[in-house]
Amino acid sequence: MAESPYWNPKTEALARDDLRALQFAKLRRVVEWAETRSPFYRRTWAAAGFTADQLKSWDDYQRIPFLTRDEWMANQAELPPYGDLPVTGAAGAIRMHTTSGTSGRTPLRALDSRKDWFWAAEMWCYALWGIGIRPADVGYLAFGYGSFIGFWGLHNGLEKIGALTVPGGAQTTTQRVRQIIDFGCTVVATTPTYAFRMAQEARELGVDLPSSAVRTVVLSGEPAGMIPETKALIEAEWGAKAFDTAGMTEISTIFMFEPADQPGGCHIIEDHFIEKVYDPETLEELPYGEWGERVTTSFGRSIIPLIKYRTADAVVKVPHTTAANGRTFDLYEGGILGRVDDMKLVRGTNVYPRAVEAIVRGFPIEEFQIRIEKVEMRDEVFLTVEPAPSLDDGAWADVEGRLQTELADAHEGLRFIIERAAPNSLPRFELKAKRLQDLR
Structure with missing residues (x-):
């Protein structure tokens, strides 16, 4: 029997009508969960005149109030350290992570349960398997393993697939390059910028990366992973294929990935997320092909239900038929295009x-x-x-x-x-x- 290119064949090739029905069933469940368990949602939704029992059809999705990062941050500042958006306190979690704080703002703090981390790893498995990574691979994570959530989920995903996983924390760039070579790593996970930094270091060390065992570079953390000129340069520097992914601390994992056939965009993991695109000024939902702000609803993180969250990511959504790999998940053309306020x-x-x-x-x-x-x-x-x-x-x-x-x-x-x-x-x-x- 031929090996499936899909991590989850049942849902990745699900008919669109069935996929939409699955999403709506999950949406109703997470909205009911949030209203029952999260004081923040219960309070803010009541103030906006929304209740979970109003959600009877897809048209009612528009009734749900938007959630912004500023609101979440203000809630954490008012009720430190985690606010009352989570459905439980720290006693119900096994780990805390934060945003990177590159914008100069106070990092957002997020909690996860054991169940949440199993789910986060599962999302990475969709990507890793779809890229072509298998148990025989050796994966290297060029990542600091601090409180920033970064590649923690990818680490767990590699282990779940069965690949040998090498954590590259607390290393200099020189040490990381040498470990990648010494351990015969076939997969390297990094940001696009750090991929260039390691390639520069390799040249200075006299290391020929294109002749190494590395065949796959998994990129995340920056929009540059889908800029053709940047990707081509990374692939030339490493002698390997580069694939883009994107995630966020607010959901603890990734929500999209570029599969092995590289269709010019990234598939949204639609059996676990509702991803819609809105005009950031008018807040009107936009059709396929229109540039706008990505708004997400996540089904898998139980401690922090994230519902209709304005991400400030700039995207263009296109239909699944844009790709020819059989997946019925829609795509973000060109991945994440930047931030809506980048211009x-x-x-x-x-x-x-x-x-x-x-x-x-x-x-x-x-x-x-x-x-x-x-x-x-x-x-x-x-x-x-x-x-x-x-x-x-x-x-x-x-x-x-x-x-x-x-x-x-x-x-x-x-x-x-x-x-x-x-x-x-x-x-x-x-x-x-x-x-x-x-x-x-």
Whole structure:
């Protein structure tokens, strides 16, 4: 009997009508659970005039109030440390995790039960198996294993599949590169930014990554994992196929993954999530193909039911027929496109970090930073780049000119001021990269 490409064949190829019926049954159950068990939901829903018994059809989904991160954070500040959105206190949990805090804000604190962690691992199994990872693989997690939730769920997912799992915490980049080689790792999990950092370190160590045993790089944590130029460069550096995934601390795991056939987007794990796209200004639900804000409802995390949560992720949803792998799960075309507030207006022109990165990755540049400042009453956008060490002054002049031209062409003629940084002077990131500063 041929091996299935699906971790869960029963649901990954379920007819859409049956899938929708399954989602609605789970939706009703989680809404009833939240209303009964969570003081936060019971209080806020009552104030909005919503009760669980009003949920009788899909049309009634619109009755459910949105939940925002600011509301959740305010609740935790008012009732520290966890607020009263969870259905139980710390005594009912086995682990606490936080958001990365890269935005400079106080990290969000989240609790999980043993059951929740089993579910989080299961979500990663959808991705890992769909990518093509099997029990014979050796997986390396280039991750610090701190309170940030990061790749904790992936670790458990690898173990659940039966793959040998190597935790790469408390290691320098040099040590991690050597361990990947020494242990014969076939899979490496990392952020896109740190994939470049390890490749740079490997070159300095004289390690030939493309000739190593690594055949798969699992990316997460940054939108860059689905930028074609970034992915192609990572694949060239590692001599391996790179696959994108995305998750969030608020749900404790991933909600989408890029399968082995790489259809240009990531399948949403729709038997465990309801993912809808809304206009972030009008809060009107948007159809397929429209850019908007991702709003999620999660079925699996029992301590923290997450219902109609505004994620601030920018996405474009497309139907499952976009892919030809037989899955009936819809996709996010191009994965996560960034944050809905990532777009910066500079002298009437929209500047998106993702679009800038797509251009920068086409040049021999090791790292970059975007900075927007007001200079003598005029908004200016600076791009500080760290060229590859092999680039001499003459070659740099050519790169600088072409880079400036491509950036202007992509931004309605807006001039980017290019600054050349010294080797290894720009920050490197193990977790989520922060490359944009708006100093106006």
